[in-house]
Amino acid sequence: MSxxxxxxxxxxxxxxxxxxxxxxxxxxxxxxxxxxxGAIVFAIGYWFYYQEFRIGKTPVExxxxxxxxxxxxxxxxxxxxxxxxxxxxxxxxxGQGVFATNCAVCHGDKAEGKIGPNLTDDRWLxxxxxxxxxxxxxxxxxxxxxxxxxxxxxxxxxxDVTAYVMSLRGTNVPGKPPEGEPWSxxxxxxxxxxxxxxxxxxxxxxxxxxxxxxxxxxxxxxxASPATPTNAP
Amino acid sequence: MRRxxxxxxxxxxEVIDADHQLTxxxxxxxxxxxxxxxxxxxxxxxxxxxxxxxxxxxxxxxxFGRLRPIHTNTVFWGFASNGMIGLAxxxxxxxxxxxxxxxxxxxxxxxxxxxxxxxGDICLAAGINNGAQEYREYIWPVMALFAGALVLTCYNFYxxxxxxxxxxxxxxxxxxMGALLWTISLATIAxxxxxxxxxxxxxxxxxxxxxxxxxxxTPMVLGLTYYFLPKLLNKPIYSYSLGVLAFWxxxxxxxxxxxxxxxxxxxxxxxxxxxxxxxxxxxxxxVAGTANFLLTMKGSGHxxxxxxxxxxxxxxxxxxxxxxxxxxFEALRSLNMIWHFNNYTIGHSHITxxxxxxFLIWGGVYGLLPRLSGREARQLFIxxxxxLAFIGVLIYGVSLSIGGTLQGLSWLAGKPxxxxxxxxxxxWLWRAIGGTLMFGxxxxxxYNVWCMLPSKSRDEAVETYTEVPxxx
Ligand code: HEC
Ligand code: HEM
Ligand code: HEM
Numbered sequence: 001m002s003x004x005x006x007x008x009x010x011x012x013x014x015x016x017x018x019x020x021x022x023x024x025x026x027x028x029x030x031x032x033x034x035x036x037x038g039a040i041v042f043a044i045g046y047w048f049y050y051q052e053f054r055i056g057k058t059p060v061e062x063x064x065x066x067x068x069x070x071x072x073x074x075x076x077x078x079x080x081x082x083x084x085x086x087x088x089x090x091x092x093x094x095g096q097g098v099f100a101t102n103c104a105v106c107h108g109d110k111a112e113g114k115i116g117p118n119l120t121d122d123r124w125l126x127x128x129x130x131x132x133x134x135x136x137x138x139x140x141x142x143x144x145x146x147x148x149x150x151x152x153x154x155x156x157x158x159x160d161v162t163a164y165v166m167s168l169r170g171t172n173v174p175g176k177p178p179e180g181e182p183w184s185x186x187x188x189x190x191x192x193x194x195x196x197x198x199x200x201x202x203x204x205x206x207x208x209x210x211x212x213x214x215x216x217x218x219x220x221x222x223x224a225s226p227a228t229p230t231n232a233p
Numbered sequence: 234m235r236r237x238x239x240x241x242x243x244x245x246x247e248v249i250d251a252d253h254q255l256t257x258x259x260x261x262x263x264x265x266x267x268x269x270x271x272x273x274x275x276x277x278x279x280x281x282x283x284x285x286x287x288x289x290x291x292x293x294x295x296x297f298g299r300l301r302p303i304h305t306n307t308v309f310w311g312f313a314s315n316g317m318i319g320l321a322x323x324x325x326x327x328x329x330x331x332x333x334x335x336x337x338x339x340x341x342x343x344x345x346x347x348x349x350x351x352x353g354d355i356c357l358a359a360g361i362n363n364g365a366q367e368y369r370e371y372i373w374p375v376m377a378l379f380a381g382a383l384v385l386t387c388y389n390f391y392x393x394x395x396x397x398x399x400x401x402x403x404x405x406x407x408x409x410m411g412a413l414l415w416t417i418s419l420a421t422i423a424x425x426x427x428x429x430x431x432x433x434x435x436x437x438x439x440x441x442x443x444x445x446x447x448x449x450x451t452p453m454v455l456g457l458t459y460y461f462l463p464k465l466l467n468k469p470i471y472s473y474s475l476g477v478l479a480f481w482x483x484x485x486x487x488x489x490x491x492x493x494x495x496x497x498x499x500x501x502x503x504x505x506x507x508x509x510x511x512x513x514x515x516x517x518x519x520v521a522g523t524a525n526f527l528l529t530m531k532g533s534g535h536x537x538x539x540x541x542x543x544x545x546x547x548x549x550x551x552x553x554x555x556x557x558x559x560x561x562f563e564a565l566r567s568l569n570m571i572w573h574f575n576n577y578t579i580g581h582s583h584i585t586x587x588x589x590x591x592f593l594i595w596g597g598v599y600g601l602l603p604r605l606s607g608r609e610a611r612q613l614f615i616x617x618x619x620x621l622a623f624i625g626v627l628i629y630g631v632s633l634s635i636g637g638t639l640q641g642l643s644w645l646a647g648k649p650x651x652x653x654x655x656x657x658x659x660x661w662l663w664r665a666i667g668g669t670l671m672f673g674x675x676x677x678x679x680y681n682v683w684c685m686l687p688s689k690s691r692d693e694a695v696e697t698y699t700e701v702p703x704x705x
Contacts, residue, residue: 011469011529018328018403021460022469028478028521029528035520043510050506056566059497105649152647 067151082130085163095164098157102149111168112175116146120171121178128169128183134162249604255326256605258339260686262319263598265347267679269311274672276304281668284661294358302370303357309368309445310379311350313586316594317453318342318386321409323601324460325390328405329397338389342382349378364429366438368445373424380420387413404476408456411484415448436500440491446585447487454549454593455479455522461597462526462546466536471528479522486511486518493564496573505566512564519557526550541615545596548623552588556581559634571645576657577637584630587671592622595678602685610681618681621674628667636660 006014011024050056057065085091099111106116117125126136138158140148149158280300283289293299326333333339353371356362362370369376390413394406423441428434463470470476492500492508527550530536536543559581563572572578595618603609636657643653 008469011471014469015473016401016403018399018401019330019460019464021328021403021463023404023463023473023476024469024471025473026471026475026528028472028475029524032475032520032524035517039514039517042513046510046513047506050566051503058502101649105651 063151077131077134079129079131082134082159082162082166085159086130086166088163091160091163092167094157095160095162095167098153098161099164102153103161106145108175110173110175111165112173114176117179118173118176119165120168120173120175122170122172122183123178123180124183125180130162130166133165134158137162137165251323251605252326252332254336255323255333256687258333258336258343259319259323259605260602261340261343262315262322263602263682264686265343266312266315266319266594267675267682269307269315269350270675271679273304273307273312274668274675276300276307278665278668278672280304281661281665285658285665293360299358299360302362302367303354305368306353306357306371307350308586309450310346310353310371313450313590313594314379315343315346316598317450317457318346318382320457320461320594320597320601321386321390321453323605324405324457325393325409328399328403328460329394330399331393331397334389334392334396338385342385342389345378345382345385349375349382352378366423366429366434367442369423369438369441376420376424380417383413383417383420387417403460404473404480405456405460407480408452408459411480412449412452412456415444415452419444419448432499435495435498436492439494439500442494443491444488447483447490450586450590451487452480452483454590455483455553457597458526458546458549458593461542461600462550463529465540465542465546465596465600466530466533468529468533471525471531475521475525479518479525482514482518482521486514490515490564493569496564496566496569509564509566512561515557516561519554519561523550523554540600541612541619542596542600544619545592545599549589549591549593549596552584552592556585556589559584571641572637573641575637575640575644575653576633576660577641580630580633580637583626583633587622587626588630595622598682602682606685606687608685608688610684614677614681614684618674618677621670621677625667625670625674629664629671632660632663632667636663 006022008014008022008024011022012026013024014022015025016023054061099107100109103111103116106114107119108114111119113119122128124132126132126141136146138148138150138155140146140150142148149161153161279295280297283297283300322333322339349371353375356372356375357370361372363372363376364370371379387410390406390410394402394410419441422428423437428437459470459476489511490508492504493512496505496509498505530543530547530550533543537547562568563578563581599610599615636659640653640657643656644650
């Protein structure tokens with residue numbers, strides 16, 4: 001059906017007519033071209049940024065960088081520093097804050113244990129020395145539901161919260177029953193459940209961590225005392 | 234002061250001298266669509282209440298995991314697809330100036346779609362599904378019925394268009410045929426047995442999810458709008474070239490961007506980058522399409538005020554731009570990091586599927602039905618439908634966009650997950666409020682469709698169909 005092609009005042013020359021719908025064919029508005037140029041420039045830039053020059057990091061690279069940036073791996077953790085932190089009220093207070101926001105959901109407000117184990121008894125699944133606790137927190141036990149906190153919290157906060165957990169050892173808050181091996185890094189010295197890493201750190205004689213553990217336990221005997229001897233071999 | 238609800242809209246003076254058989258078919262589709270809309274969004278509303286009151290029930294088939302796919306699949310395949318296909322039956326035949334190739338096939342398609350949605354929803358409620366593969370939760374025999382309906386429709390349209398009495402193929406038909414062909418291949422690929430597990434499952438899921446919205450709903454409603462907008466305004470389309478450009482860039486760019494649903498996933502890094510580039514490229518398409526519509530509408534303020542269908546179209550076109558632009562930015566790695574996995578994306582889904590697709594369908598329905606049947610719905614109710622839906626989806630979109638952003642930032646800051654849940658509570662309440670308004674509007678819509686159904690007497694009056702009247 002060939003309807004006469006008319007000229008519309010607003011839209012200009014009509015090129016097609018279908019079922020009474022007329023279609024003009026105006027030029028693309030000039031400003032529209034900018035979306036095209038913009039998209040092309042963007043595409044080239046983005047491609048070079050992420051693919052060619054690799055300025056933008058892939059998730060793997062970013063993860064590695066972040067892990068590296070959060071400085072201390074667990075290998076070079078200094079037991080002495082931890083020992084000092086565990087007696088430093090400021091570090092403990094900071095650690096308590098970290099604990100309340102991140103850990104209490106699983107370990108309970110008073111660390112008495114919920115999903116995660118009770119942290120106030122003297123049995124430990126992964127060792128109870130400062131270094132052990134630091135490592136458990138930093139690396140986590142992902143297969144058992146304990147997240148690795150190193151990448152999220154960073155070395156400083158892990159250290160603080162380690163100090164806090166160390167200060168809780170043996171306070172025996174009633175809660176989840178103890179799990180794991182008994183650990184008594186106290187004055188008795190030859191801590192039975194100590195694992196090798198702590199032992200290696202110790203070098204000759206009792207390690208600083210052990211000494212410190214002894215300190216805290218000795219300084220605050222309180223409720224801890226009765227339990228300790230029972231568990232000690 | 235203008236009181237939009239009481240402004241008298243122009244009555245529908247012209248009644249299209251349409252083929253009576255076609256009219257019945259179109260009405261059947263639209264009625265089904267309205268019923269599914271009410272059912273599907275009743276479920277949606279209930280879901281949104283569950284975010285506020287999770288303990289509301291303890292019945293297995295009312296659990297979130299079952300109701301959510303019932304909501305999404307019902308509105309997708311029941312409401313939107315029926316609505317679009319119904320309008321398309323009219324547009325294709327009309328712009329080709331040809332009788333529909335086969336009415337029988339049309340009715341069979343209609344039946345197949347309804348059977349598949351009923352069967353699919355029952356299966357979902359019973360816990361029988363295709364796994365957590367979004368929008369393809371229907372098991373394959375059910376989806377095969379739906380695909381069958383698409384094949385029949387496509388065949389029907391193909392012959393109608395190919396026997397057209399006009400010289401060129403109108404742009405609406407390009408879009409409609411494109412959408413059907415794409416969706417048929419899409420549904421087939423998505424259900425191939427070897428794409429149902431492992432890594433391929435993920436890759437195909439991204440492809441499917443995106444093509445579903447981008448190659449089915451989007452081109453279908455755009456095609457319909459290319460018909461209804463100029464028709465209702467009674468004005469020429471601004472530019473043929475812009476339309477063609479938007480069509481082809483849509484076809485090329487949109488197919489490339491499925492991987493943007495899985496940024497930071499194990500999908501190849503370069504594939505993700507390509508998806509992002511084309512997501513930004515989509516701005517070209519979207520701006521071209523939106524500009525063409527808006528430039529066509531330019532100077533038609535009176536039509537927006539005086540007709541009740543055009544405001545729906547205007548809102549749809551604006552949301553097309555807003556939702557798509559939002560999507561383009563959401564595809565950038567840095568921003569996706571904030572918005573992925575959270576309620577911001579739900580906001581985007583509704584801004585696009587509701588603000589854009591649903592409003593354009595309504596525009597078409599209100600523009601066409603009264604002209605086919607000669608019966609109008611009460612203007613007050615159409616106005617109320619418009620405002621309830623408009624304000625409702627605005628609340629829905631804004632609350633989830635703000636809430637989702639805060640939620641994402643809270644996650645990035647490494648705060649405990651529970652924090653983000655308490656943070657979202659007020660936004661979820663707002664979503665439920667918006668949802669209530671939206672659902673109310675759907676009841677009105679269903680009632681309005683009822684009012685527009687052809688009366689028996691008129692059926693007889695337009696019994697025979699000779700030739701389409703020439704253009705006015
Ligand atoms: C998602 C729950 C969850 C959170 C949050 C969590 N933990 Fe744990 N945690 C666990 C579980 C579960 C275990 C037990 C792991 C096992 O069985 O090996 C555990 C074990 C531990 C242990 C070792 C206990 C032992 O007996 O050796 C320590 C120490 C610990 N968590 C400290 C923390 C600290 C500090 C935080 C916060 C920074 C924290 N956890 C946060 C779940 C959690
Ligand atoms: C330029 C156009 C668009 C772009 C670039 C875009 C981009 C995106 C992105 C990046 C996501 C994923 C968000 C995430 O999970 O992190 C998404 C999700 C989604 N988009 Fe779009 N979008 C566009 C247009 C549309 C349109 C037009 C529709 C509807 C017709 C739509 C419907 C959806 C839906 C339903 C989802 C949710 C998918 C899911 O369930 O996960 N989008 N979009
Ligand atoms: C009364 C109106 C509606 C309400 C209250 C509503 C509510 C909801 C809710 C609560 C969800 C689940 C969100 C989540 O999992 O966090 C959802 C998902 C969804 N709804 Fe709706 N909805 C409504 C209407 C619609 C309509 C009409 C459409 C489409 C035409 C639609 C499309 C979707 C889609 C695509 C999703 C999945 C989103 C995604 O995964 O990103 N909704 N809706």
